[in-house]
Every structure is written in C-alpha cells, then in structure tokens.
Amino acid sequence: MLDKERPDLVHICTPPFTHTAQVVECLEAGAWVWCEKPLCLSLAEFDAIAAAEGAAGPYSSVVFQHRFGSGAHHLRSLMAEGVLGRPLVALWRDHLVPRPPAYYEVPWRGTWASEGGGPTMGHGIHQMDMMLSILGEWEEIRAMAGRLDRDVETEDVSMAMVRFSSGAMASVVNSVLSPREQSYLRFDFAQATVELRHLYGYANADWSSTSQAWSPPQDVPSSHAAQLGELLDAFERGERPTGQRRRGPQDHGAGDAACTPRR
Ligand SMILES: NC(=O)c1ccc[n+]([C@@H]2O[C@H](COP(=O)([O-])OP(=O)(O)OC[C@H]3O[C@@H](n4cnc5c(N)ncnc54)[C@H](O)[C@@H]3O)[C@@H](O)[C@H]2O)c1
Incomplete structure (x- = not known):
C-alpha cells in the first residue's frame, strides 16, 4: 500500500x-x-x-489527544500570560477500574515485550503527556511499580514523584485497581489552583479553577x-x-x- x-x-x-x-x-x-x-x-x-x-x-x-482540548490550551495560555503565577505542586491520579480477565486475553496485552508496560504505558501515559505539556521538562523521578492483583507480567499500579526543571514537584499514581474510576489532575500555581476530573476524555465543564481568569473559550473536548x-x-x-x-x-x-x- x-x-x-x-x-x-x-x-x-x-x-x-x-x-x-x-x-x-x-x-x-x-x-x-x-x-x-x-x-x-x-x-x-x-x-x-x-x-x-x-x-x-x-x-x-x-x-x-488530551493535550489538545480547549481546557489544556486555555491553561497553557494563562500560564504564558503569567496570570496564574509560578507552578509549584501538581497531582495526577489515574485510577481506573480493574480490567476483567478477558481484557488480558488479547495476546498483546499484559507483557513487557508486547506492550512495554502496564497502566503506566497504556493508560496513565495520556495524563503524563498532558502534565509534561503544561509543566515542561522533568529533571528527577523516583518511582515504584507493583503487581498487586492482576494476572499480568507488567505492573498494575505505579507511583512516582517528579521534580520539573522549573522546580515544581508532582506526585503521580497510575492504577488499574480502583473500583471507582477517575482521572484527577490538580495544578497549584502561586496564584491559583486548577483542577480536572475526567474519564478517558474531557470537556470544558470538567475543569475548575480558583482563578477569576479561568474561562476557556469554545468547548473543544480532548x-x-x-x-x-x-x-x-x-x-x-x-x-x-x-x-x-x-x-x-x-x-x-x-x-x-x-x-x-x-x-
Ligand atoms: N489514543 C487512545 O485513546 C487509544 C485508545 C485505545 C487504544 N489505543 C492504542 O491503539 C493501539 C491499538 O489498540 P486496540 O485496542 O485498538 O487494539 P486491538 O487489538 O483491538 O486492534 C489492533 C488491530 O491491529 C491489527 N494488527 C495486529 N498486528 C498487525 C500487523 N502486524 N499489521 C497490521 N495490523 C495488525 C489487529 O488485527 C487489530 O485489528 C494500541 O497501541 C493502543 O495502546 C489508543
């Protein structure tokens, strides 16, 4: 072809x-x-x-796709305008439901050779990419991964602490062990907090902020x-x-x- x-x-x-x-x-x-x-x-x-x-x-x-919705674009523009102040602390939590055994019966799921990792590479990677698009380059990472419950070769949960070049620090959880599903991101800047709660994709309504300037334009979902x-x-x-x-x-x-x- x-x-x-x-x-x-x-x-x-x-x-x-x-x-x-x-x-x-x-x-x-x-x-x-x-x-x-x-x-x-x-x-x-x-x-x-x-x-x-x-x-x-x-x-x-x-x-x-998560870095391309109007909420993420709006956050990056407010940061560029200096409205929010310096980024200081961030949290991102990707709590997804346990996948049924059938999910891992697809031959390419659940092994290092075929997938390169578990939820960190397969699911949390989207939140991590968005975080990088907002907070920039990282300098230091300390992390742990574990396989607590699923019959897979890779991890089913991972946690990390990240220091960015700006000095901002973040805490990360990627899990497929969480009966109540949610992806949660929180950014604490010197002048305002911005939060996002969503599941596999967001619209403007999923974002909130303590900043008066928070007002994403037309709604372009991720x-x-x-x-x-x-x-x-x-x-x-x-x-x-x-x-x-x-x-x-x-x-x-x-x-x-x-x-x-x-x-
Ligand atoms: N961006 C997202 O939100 C998102 C969501 C789901 C999956 N994905 C990614 O999409 C990819 C596919 O995931 P999926 O859930 O659709 O998988 P899937 O197993 O449902 O589909 C994979 C397809 O690829 C075909 N295929 C396998 N090997 C091939 C080869 N060598 N040449 C040509 N075709 C081949 C299979 O026949 C099948 O049709 C993965 O990398 C996954 O991580 C991304």
Missing part, C-alpha cells in the same frame, strides 16, 4: 510491539505518521524512529479530532506537529524499559 497509494499520512492503530517497524517503514516511504500510544517500547526504538524522519519531514507524531486538526495544519505548513517534542538530554540514562515517548 505504501508503494501503490503513496499516502501523505498514516495513522497506525496496531498493537504497541509493532509500532516501531511500521512507523519507520512509513517514514522511509515518505509518509508522515500519527501513531497510537505508546510510540515505541525503548529509547533505542525511539532513536530509530527519529533517524528515519527527514530534516524537513516526514515527521512522526503520537496520538496524545479527542482524536482536536489533535488531527492541528496535525493537518502542521502538515500543510510542512512543520513538525505542535507539541511533538524531540527526545531531550534528560532522557539519556533513563532505563530503557521506562522509556516514555516524549513528543
């Missing part, structure tokens, strides 16, 4: 362990790529993808559509898609299995 149809853009929706080879093949055929998370399972795979991109495209990008619009605009301009970051210097030395796609 790559030879015959010469696609401009390929959306890769296959299981995680297939991503790197498929992304590289598409890039080498001249197609831009929009790949479902996780982009890849190791830093070496990440480097192979980066090497297959051209200096002026084609580019690869990852489906991280969604594939919201990200795709921005990706296609970048494609037309021939520019690297917004929010898609290259691997930073702080990624060196991170454990390979802990690779988080950072674009």
Whole structure:
C-alpha cells in the first residue's frame, strides 16, 4: 500500500510491539505518521524512529489527544500570560477500574515485550503527556511499580514523584485497581489552583479553577479530532506537529524499559 497509494499520512492503530517497524517503514516511504500510544517500547526504538524522519519531514507524531482540548490550551495560555503565577505542586491520579480477565486475553496485552508496560504505558501515559505539556521538562523521578492483583507480567499500579526543571514537584499514581474510576489532575500555581476530573476524555465543564481568569473559550473536548486538526495544519505548513517534542538530554540514562515517548 505504501508503494501503490503513496499516502501523505498514516495513522497506525496496531498493537504497541509493532509500532516501531511500521512507523519507520512509513517514514522511509515518505509518509508522515500519527501513531497510537505508546510510540515505541525503548529509547533505542525511539532513536530509530527519529533517524528515519527527514530534516524537513516526514515527521512522526503520537496520538496524545488530551493535550489538545480547549481546557489544556486555555491553561497553557494563562500560564504564558503569567496570570496564574509560578507552578509549584501538581497531582495526577489515574485510577481506573480493574480490567476483567478477558481484557488480558488479547495476546498483546499484559507483557513487557508486547506492550512495554502496564497502566503506566497504556493508560496513565495520556495524563503524563498532558502534565509534561503544561509543566515542561522533568529533571528527577523516583518511582515504584507493583503487581498487586492482576494476572499480568507488567505492573498494575505505579507511583512516582517528579521534580520539573522549573522546580515544581508532582506526585503521580497510575492504577488499574480502583473500583471507582477517575482521572484527577490538580495544578497549584502561586496564584491559583486548577483542577480536572475526567474519564478517558474531557470537556470544558470538567475543569475548575480558583482563578477569576479561568474561562476557556469554545468547548473543544480532548479527542482524536482536536489533535488531527492541528496535525493537518502542521502538515500543510510542512512543520513538525505542535507539541511533538524531540527526545531531550534528560532522557539519556533513563532505563530503557521506562522509556516514555516524549513528543
Ligand atoms: N489514543 C487512545 O485513546 C487509544 C485508545 C485505545 C487504544 N489505543 C492504542 O491503539 C493501539 C491499538 O489498540 P486496540 O485496542 O485498538 O487494539 P486491538 O487489538 O483491538 O486492534 C489492533 C488491530 O491491529 C491489527 N494488527 C495486529 N498486528 C498487525 C500487523 N502486524 N499489521 C497490521 N495490523 C495488525 C489487529 O488485527 C487489530 O485489528 C494500541 O497501541 C493502543 O495502546 C489508543
């Protein structure tokens, strides 16, 4: 199909362990790529993808729809305007329900080789990406992972403490052990608190803030559509898609299995 149809853009929706080879093949055929998370399972795979991109495209990008809703855009604009003050403390909690055993019967779920991790790579990765898009580069992480209840090879819960380059500190929980499901994010700035409670996607009504300035414009829920619009605009301009970051210097030395796609 790559030879015959010469696609401009390929959306890769296959299981995680297939991503790197498929992304590289598409890039080498001249197609831009929009790949479902996780982009890849190791830093070496990440480097192979980066090497297959051209200096002026084609580019690869990852489906991280939560950073593209109007609430996240509004928060980043208020931060850029200096309205909220310095970011100080953040919490994000991804409490998802226990998956039924049938969920893990799909052959690619629940193993390090096929999925690269458990809920941290498969679910919490969306909240972590949004947090990075808001708080910027991280400098230090201390983390623990455990397998408390599910019959899987990977973790079913992970917790981390993160220090960002700005000095802000965050606490993170990713779990698929929580009978009451909720993704909760809280950002405490010097002048205001901003909170988000949602489940697999948010609209403006899911956000709240103590700031009088909090007033997101038109409601653009976090969604594939919201990200795709921005990706296609970048494609037309021939520019690297917004929010898609290259691997930073702080990624060196991170454990390979802990690779988080950072674009
Ligand atoms: N962005 C999101 O919110 C979101 C939500 C769900 C899943 N995902 C991601 O999407 C991807 C797919 O997840 P899913 O739940 O749809 O999986 P799935 O198992 O339901 O579907 C995967 C599909 O890929 C096909 N496939 C498998 N190997 C292939 C290969 N080598 N070449 C071509 N096709 C192949 C399978 O036949 C199947 O149709 C995963 O990376 C997952 O993490 C993202």
